[in-house]
Amino acid sequence: xxxxxxxxxxxxxxxxxxxxxxxxxxxxxxxxxxxxxxxxxxxxxxxxxxxxxxxxxxxxxxxxxxxxxxxxxxxxxxxxxxxxxxxxxxxxxxxxxxxxxxxxxxxxxxxxxxxxxxxxxxxxxxxxxxxxxxxxxxxxxxxxxxxxxxxxxxxxxxxxxxxxxxxxxxxxxxxxxxxxxxxxxxxxxxxxxxxxxxxxxxxxxxxxxxxxxxxxxxxxxxxxxxxxxxxxx
Amino acid sequence: xxxxxxxxxxxxxxxxxxxxxxxxxxxxxxxxxxxxxxxxxxxxxxxxxxxxxxxxxxxxxxxxxxxxxxxxxxxxxxxxxxxxxxxxxxxxxxxxxxxxxxxxxxxxxxxxxxxxxxxxxxxxxxxxxxxxxxxxxxxxxxxxxxxxxxxxxxxxxxxxxxxxxxxxxxxxxxxxxxxxxxxxxxxxxxxxxxxxxxxxxxxxxxxxxxxxxxxxxxxxxxxxxxxxxxxxx
DNA sequence: CAGTGGTCTAGACCACAGG
DNA sequence: CTGTGGTCTAGACCACTGG
Numbered sequence: 001x002x003x004x005x006x007x008x009x010x011x012x013x014x015x016x017x018x019x020x021x022x023x024x025x026x027x028x029x030x031x032x033x034x035x036x037x038x039x040x041x042x043x044x045x046x047x048x049x050x051x052x053x054x055x056x057x058x059x060x061x062x063x064x065x066x067x068x069x070x071x072x073x074x075x076x077x078x079x080x081x082x083x084x085x086x087x088x089x090x091x092x093x094x095x096x097x098x099x100x101x102x103x104x105x106x107x108x109x110x111x112x113x114x115x116x117x118x119x120x121x122x123x124x125x126x127x128x129x130x131x132x133x134x135x136x137x138x139x140x141x142x143x144x145x146x147x148x149x150x151x152x153x154x155x156x157x158x159x160x161x162x163x164x165x166x167x168x169x170x171x172x173x174x175x176x177x178x179x180x181x182x183x184x185x186x187x188x189x190x191x192x193x194x195x196x197x198x199x200x201x202x203x204x205x206x207x208x209x210x211x212x213x214x215x216x217x218x219x220x221x222x223x224x225x226x227x228x229x230x231x232x233x
Numbered sequence: 234x235x236x237x238x239x240x241x242x243x244x245x246x247x248x249x250x251x252x253x254x255x256x257x258x259x260x261x262x263x264x265x266x267x268x269x270x271x272x273x274x275x276x277x278x279x280x281x282x283x284x285x286x287x288x289x290x291x292x293x294x295x296x297x298x299x300x301x302x303x304x305x306x307x308x309x310x311x312x313x314x315x316x317x318x319x320x321x322x323x324x325x326x327x328x329x330x331x332x333x334x335x336x337x338x339x340x341x342x343x344x345x346x347x348x349x350x351x352x353x354x355x356x357x358x359x360x361x362x363x364x365x366x367x368x369x370x371x372x373x374x375x376x377x378x379x380x381x382x383x384x385x386x387x388x389x390x391x392x393x394x395x396x397x398x399x400x401x402x403x404x405x406x407x408x409x410x411x412x413x414x415x416x417x418x419x420x421x422x423x424x425x426x427x428x429x430x431x432x433x434x435x436x437x438x439x440x441x442x443x444x445x446x447x448x449x450x451x452x453x454x455x456x457x458x459x460x461x462x463x464x465x466x
Numbered sequence: 467c468a469g470t471g472g473t474c475t476a477g478a479c480c481a482c483a484g485g
Numbered sequence: 486c487t488g489t490g491g492t493c494t495a496g497a498c499c500a501c502t503g504g
Contacts, residue, residue, distance in 0.1 A: 008473070021406050021444075033489060044475045049490075059315075065482045066489045074402055076315050079412050082292075083310040083466075169307055173254050177466035179312050182459075183416030183434040201416040201434035209466070211254075226415075233316075233410035233442070241492065266470060277494045282471075299470045299502045 006041045012051035015041070020060060020071055027073050031061075034069075079231050083179065083207075085166050086142070086221070090134045098133030101160045102193075106148070113145055116208060117215035124148040128159055131193060138194045141222040150214045165219075174216055177209035181229070184222070194224045203227045239274045245284035248274070253293060253304055260306050264294075267302075312464050316412065316440075318399050319375070319454070323367045331366030334393045335426075339381070346378055349441060350448035357381040361392055364426060371427045373460070376453040383447045398452075407449055410442035414462070417455070427457045436460045 006015055019025050031037075034052065038045040052069060055061045059076040063069045090097045107127040109119070119125060126146040132139045144164050146154050151172055159167065184204045191198040205221040239248055249270075252258050264270075267285065271278040285302060288294045292309040296302045323330045340360040342352070352358060359379040365372045377397050379387050384405055392400065417437045424431040438454040 021408065023406075027403065035489085044477095045490095046476090046492095047474065049492090050473090052490090063490065064484095065491075066484050066487080068489060074318060074321075075406070076317055077410075077412075079314045079316055081312045081314065083312055085307060088307075170260065173256075173308070174466075175254065177310075178463060179310075179466055180461045180463040181414055181436065182461045183436040185432075185434045199418075199432060201418045203414065203416040207466075228413045228415045230411060230413040233407075233412055233440075268470085277496095278471095279473095279495090280493060282473090283492085285471090296471065297502080298472075298500070299468085299504090301470060 006043065009047045009050040009054075012037070012041055012043065012048055013054055016051060016055060017060070025071050027071050027075075029071050031069050031071065077233050079233060081229065081231050085169055086132045086140060086163070087166060090132065090139060093134070095134040096136065098136060099161075099163050100131045100133070102129040102131060104128040104159055109145060113218060117145065117147060117218050118213070119147060119215065123150075126154055128164055130159070130163060132163070138224055140224060140227070141190060141193055141220075143220040143222070145218045147215050147217065150211060150216050164217075168217060172216055173211070174209040175212055177207060179208075180206045182206070186222075186225075190222055194222070196225050200225045203229065205229075239276070242280045242283040242287075245270070245274055245276065245281055246287055249284060249288060250293070258304050260304050260308075262304050264302050264304065310466050312466060314462065314464050316438075318402055319365045319373060319396070320399060323365065323372060326367070328367040329369070331369060332394075332396050333364045333366070335362040335364060337361040337392055342378060346451060350378065350380060350451050351446070352380060352448065359387055361397055363392070363396060365396070365398075371457055373457060374423060374426055374453075374455040376455070378451045380448050380450065383444060383449050397450075401450060405449055406444070407442040408445055410440060412441075413439045415439070419455075419458075423455055427455070429458045433458045436462065438462075 006012055025031050032040070034045045034048045037048045041048065052061060052063065056063045059078055060072050061069055062072050087097045087099070105127065106124055109125045109127065113125070114120070117125070126148050128144050128146070130142045132142065142163065142165060146164065146168070148154060153171070157167055182204050183201050186194065186196055186198055186200040186202050188198055190202070191200065194202070202225060203223045207219045207221075209216045239245055258264050265273070267278045267281045270281045274281065285294060285296065289296045292311050293305050294302055295305050320330045320332070338360065339357055342358045342360065346358070347353070350358070359381050361377050361379070363375045365375065375396065375398060379397065379401070381387060384401075386404070390400055415437050416434050419427065419429055419431055419433040419435055421431055423435070424433065427435070435458060436456045440452040440454070442449045
């Protein structure tokens with residue numbers, strides 16, 4: 001006999017996954033309805049639903065009302081990156097964290113900055129730069145603009161001991177944002193700060209976060225040479 | 234009166250989210266139990282559960298049995314990147330896709346390659362390089378190793394018209410893998426192929442996928458200068 | 467031990483879209 | 486129109502873990 005024990009929605013999840021990998025169901029195939037699977041597995045439809053929903057969220061199934069559930073033609077790999085505080089990032093690797101503020105003050109922002117932050121007119125912007133260290137070696141440069149009209153409290157914070165990175169994430173919730181990864185060459189200032197050659201290829205993260213329609217902060221993180229952002233699939 | 238309509242689990246989800254942003258519940262706070270919220274919102278506990286589970290998966294809540302549900306101290310931003318086929322990536326931006334195979338053949342792999350692919354001995358590895366074009370301009374270089382002992386069918390495929398990228402994702406399911414993003418300088422060959430200066434900072438993606446314990450393929454994608462990988466938060 | 471989240475169930479109604 | 490997934494419900498039992 002060939003009936004194996006299916007335990008809960010994870011059991012259904014695993015069994016369906018097994019059939020996908022075993023090519024019992026191939027990409028594009030229509031699989032049985034929730035009701036049919038429920039009776040096959042001897043469980044409630046809600047249990048099957050939970051399992052199939054998880055697989056659909058993972059990109060392995062395409063589900064549509066009335067059309068049924070199909071095996072995804074091209075399983076979209078979803079890499080979920082945990083963007084945390086730089087300090088955590090460093091400490092999780094068992095290294096000593098250090099931080100140093102380079103500059104901090106209200107500045108007239110370049111047009112490109114104002115545009116991306118939707119700062120149309122009189123908003124006051126706070127500009128600050130800092131360096132994060134790992135084991136006393138420069139790890140990343142933080143270059144940040146904060147919209148003081150959205151975060152007035154930032155005026156009263158000294159970012160000399162607490163990084164803006166950390167203060168903001170703990171105190172200012174955001175509703176949405178965007179993030180971009182790219183590569184850039186080290187300019188002279190960056191090279192000196194990160195202790196590397198001018199022109200070195202550096203991994204860069206740009207982040208922009210909003211509270212509804214209002215931009216909270218714009219951040220550029222420039223990592224020291226050799227940095228990798230890794231994750232499981 | 235101040236009772237607003239809560240519709241379904243999304244309604245609960247949105248209302249809880251609103252209270253987090255409104256700082257009704259601050260980071261670290263314990264929020265009412267599912268049962269309490271269910272009676273407050275006038276719905277079943279399962280509905281509240283669904284909403285809170287979604288928020289927990291999003292990193293906004295910390296939930297533990299008996300301990301209850303707390304607002305996350307540091308909302309971990311989870312950036313989910315959709316790693317798709319290069320062709321889609323290009324066509325979604327409304328540009329014309331092109332592809333050209335540069336080389337393809339069995340080769341003795343460098344030790345570093347064999348190690349990362351767990352190819353301990355006699356496994357045959359297929360090495361191929363190709364270029365992806367967008368609007369006839371070089372977009373990215375694909376440098377790939379395929380484990381023929383895991384994917385014997387690859388011997389019979391000509392990757393001259395179909396990119397390995399596409400063929401593999403359509404035909405070989407994987408169970409897990411890892412992905413890494415970094416920056417690298419263009420060497421001479423890369424610079425010529427991508428039509429840029431030697432030493433240009435380039436965005437690089439390294440991917441390694443497995444079928445259980447066996448490595449299927451190892452891929453390096455080197456993007457032309459200026460490439461950004463973007464996503465919403 | 468007792469309270470909380472985690473899950474399952476049987477049944478129901480609804481929304482959507484294929485035929 | 487009808488089959489499918491999407492969701493809600495009321496109730497139940499369980500698993501974990503804090504006090």
